[in-house]
Amino acid sequence: MCGRFTLVTYPEKLMSRFHLQEIPFDLRPRYNIALGQQIPAILADGGRHRIGQLRWGLVPSWAQDDKIGYKMINARAETLQEKPAFRRLFERKRCMIPADGFFEWKQMDGRKQPMRLTMRSGELFAFAGLFDTWTAPDGQKLHTCTIITTRPN
Template sequence: MCGRYTLLAEEVEILREFGLEHRINGYTPRYNIAPGQKVVAVIHDGNEKRAGFLKWGLVPGWAKDPKIGYKMINARSETAHEKPSFKRLMTSKRCLIIADSFYEWQRNGKEKQAKRISLKDRSLFAFAGLWDKWGSEDEELFTCTILTQDANSFMEPIHNRMPIILPKEMEDEWISPTKWKPDQALQFLQQMEMEDLDAYDVSDYVNSAKNEGPTCIEPIAN
């Protein structure tokens, strides 16, 4: 799964890396992004790519209670094309969720060790995401979820699942306004090659979503 990540880049770096023309109003770098918070995402509105904020934790448009979002921070890519909550979104509500590392907790007996994981060969990247709009008479929400897959050989010792990180050349195609059949979206994700990862141990300071700042990413000695 993916339950916490970072985005430390300056706004200008994000705009340049993802070919965006408009500023991200309210953007600030983050060391400990958690479910329920606003995250930077990129969609294609049919005319252009644009970045903004989505709330992390998908609330399907048909949901009766928006609290369902806390249970839907991740979606299994292998079955998303079949599930009522995600099937419709796989066709035309695909997004990029921007990050530069994510955290995972490796179990060692009764203990868990927090690790910060990033790509070896580039800093900024995008998780494959899905988004939706939910509304009531009093509230309107734009929310998202991160698609996951089975861990690769690097991640297996740490956790059995991992977020899908899109190769650079596949980002624009993922958010293309072209409508896909749900199984086409699955096939698209299954054809990509995974990039090499790096990881190092960080302190349990990051365990609390209330904690923010450089301490979250400081390496600790093994």
């Protein structure tokens, strides 16, 4: 399960790695990205990649309210096509969520100690993700996403 991650890189490096033309928002180093925050997400757009920001915690378009997003931060790869909340999104609304590390917690002396995991090379990578747009009763649109996870290797 991914509950926190990092993205500490230069915009030029992110643009090069994911073949982006521009980053239309201020990209700052983030050492503790958490649920409910706006996160960078890369979407396919007519054969090109474009980057935007989505709120982490999926709120499906059919949801009654946005509180469900706090329960849907991750989607297990093994059951994506079985779960009604993810099945349609898996077919049409995929994204990449850039990162350079993520945290897992290890029990040490009765406490949880965060352990940051990165690529050996230190390079950027991306989580696979799903996204959707929910419309609030007042007409406001909320763009959200979830990270696809699997068993640890």
